[in-house]
Amino acid sequence: MTAWQVEPSHQWPQFDVDLTDVSITADRYLSAEFFASEWEGMWTKVWLLMGRAAQMPEPGDYQAEEIGPESVIMVRQQSGEIRSFYNVCQHRGSRLTFAEEGSVSRFVCPYHSWEYETDGSLVKVQDVEDFAEDPCATKRLVEIRTEVFAGFVWINMNPEAETLQEFLGPLWNEWAAYEPDDWPRVTALTARVDCNWKIIQDNFCESYHLPSVHPQLMESHEESYRYSDFQMSQQGHNRMIMPGATPSITQYGESPPLPEVLQERLRRWDLDPADFVDDPLAARRAIQQQMRALGPERGHAHYDNLHDLQLTDSHHYNLFPNCSVTFAADGVLLQRMRPHATDPQKCLFDHWYYGFTPASEKGVLDVATNIRIDGAGGPGGEVEHEVFDFGDRSMGLIPDQDLSIATGQQLGMRSRGFTEPVLAGQEDRVAWFHKKIDITINQAKSNRASKNNRAIRSEN
Ligand code: FES
Ligand SMILES: [Fe+2]
Incomplete structure (x- = not known):
């Protein structure tokens, strides 16, 4: 087992689904009819x-x-x-x-x-x-x-829906362990974006785009996980664990250098980067052990609830249907796509960050690099919510990179030269996301039909 593989104890229950029949045609991103069926059969049911x-x-x-x-x-x-x-x-x-x-x-x-x-x-x-x-x-x-x-x-x-806990399935315990209830909001940006809401969730459902769209991430994250190390749940949610505190072997080979972001992280936990120059891959485990040992006394009481992997690795979730939620040990990045009121080719994109800071410290930890952002929030340091058109201001490097791709892809959906995508195995979560939308809409239709039948029978 390589350093970044997930131990069985932290795996989700096995879930197999046939994805060979999924068809993601362009009309799902364009047509008023499909947009209306999503509203009737999905948004109002989940x-x-x-x-x-x-x-x-x-x-x-x-x-x-x-x-x-x-x-x-x-x-x-x-x-x-x-x-x-x-x-x-x-x-x-x-x-x-x-x-x-x-x-x-x-x-x-x-x-x-x-x-x-x-x-x-x-x-x-x-x-x-x-x-x-x-x-x-x-x-x-x-x-x-x-x-x-x-x-x-x-x-x-939907008054007849399952409970939230049933809906969240395996997410429930994992999220509860961080005790994020009171983490203050330290970033609150909403952009009006010219694309269907699913274009952005599709993007969050795959890591195939990481080397091309976010090359900077490979410095601090091993990236070979992107091929297979994700899990899907029958509730429609997915999880991908992005190993942090690990230089990329894929990028640098078996003897990677010790990147600056990792050195900073080592120092924060009283570890000497010089001790890891010859074996940078040992840094992640050492940081986990040090966080476990020192975290609670430094005010991070919730570390006691967390799995070792939750201490160092970003846990990236696709929350069905419309959120991407990335938890780090002391922060959660929430990215949410909301459909436009009437136009299938527009959506709202929320980029919110909630960060935990022990009372003795200032600033919060960035979810991608886990580096402290000085001056950003802190306990009680809520920020104002800003709403703007995408492109009018930066939302940060990663969301800017993702959204510029999304708006370009929406333009492609309108072309007569495109029919439907060809998906790689590592894009299975995209297929499952669309299949789950169809399952949800069809379930709502059949519930309506059986209700109507019952009503007719009781009238007769
Ligand atoms: S008081 Fe609300 S619509 Fe008249
Ligand atoms: Fe991305």
């Missing part, structure tokens, strides 16, 4: 990662988040729990709030001032005597199923 509980610390604090044509209000209750509602007034359908976040004692509709408590109940109606019956007796905001896990707020528009 758990969606939407907000962050720590950003709503007090009762009345809320976040309003858009996805496709919907806007969802998530709001902290007096009881401490978070509940979610469609952001729509029950009088004549105005949006209730256009703010991205805020704090209210009541939501007051901007149109005719109907007032709702944060638990969704309608409590005040202008000229109430003018209504045949008091709307407060029958109307309230329409609630959406909500759960909080790993500090994120998840919603599901």
Whole structure:
């Protein structure tokens, strides 16, 4: 077993799926019809990662988040729990709030001032005597199923869906181990991008593009994992472990140099880089042992929950359907693709980073290099959310590299000269992602059909 192979104890349950029948035609990225079937059969049926509980610390604090044509209000209750509602007034359908976040004692509709408590109940109606019956007796905001896990707020528009834990499958325990619930947000960027949301998730589902699109990553990450060392789950999620603290043998051969990023990491854990010049491949194990020994006393109590591989290696997850989540020992990078309200060829791309910093230190660790970014956040150091058109400002080297490819690929999807992709074995996750979308949509269709049949039978 080579240094970067995953021990059986850290493997996911075996999952085999036939991917020979997957067809990823260009219309999936272009057509209004497919876009509508995704909304009806998928987005409204699965758990969606939407907000962050720590950003709503007090009762009345809320976040309003858009996805496709919907806007969802998530709001902290007096009881401490978070509940979610469609952001729509029950009088004549105005949006209730256009703010991205805020704090209210009541939501007051901007149109005719109907007032709702944060638990969704309608409590005040202008000229109430003018209504045949008091709307407060029958109307309230329409609630959406909500759960909080790993500090994120998840919603599901399907009242009959499985639990979030069932939906997350093998991700549940692995994410919980980092105890990321209170990690503050230290990067919050959202770009409007001219491509279908799946183009970007496709990209996150394969590492075939790493040597060409992100050549700089090979300095600090071994890259041979990209051929096979990923796992897929029946829930539609994938995991790929990117060994960190390891110079690339593929790049440098069996005697690689000790890159500067690795030297810095060694020093941070009181190890002398000079001791590893002759055997740089020993650095990763030594860092794991040192993190295990020194981490808790330096304030990283959660290291005790983590597998050795979680200490040094980026755990990159494709969360079905629309997130790419990369955990490092002290940080999580969340990249989320949200469909546009009406246009299949546009999406929103969120690039958010949450980083843990012990109280005694400043700055957070970059997820790719694991180097401390001084001045970025720190405990309680929340950053402002910025929204812009892709290209107007940099989002960081890696997302800039990925998104420039994505917009170019969308242009290619429109060409009469392209029919469908030819996938390598290492692109299996792309095929599984699309197959899982189809399975989800077809399941929703058959559920609708059997419901209709039951309704017809009960009428007869
Ligand atoms: S639409 Fe909200 S009060 Fe009239
Ligand atoms: Fe990439």
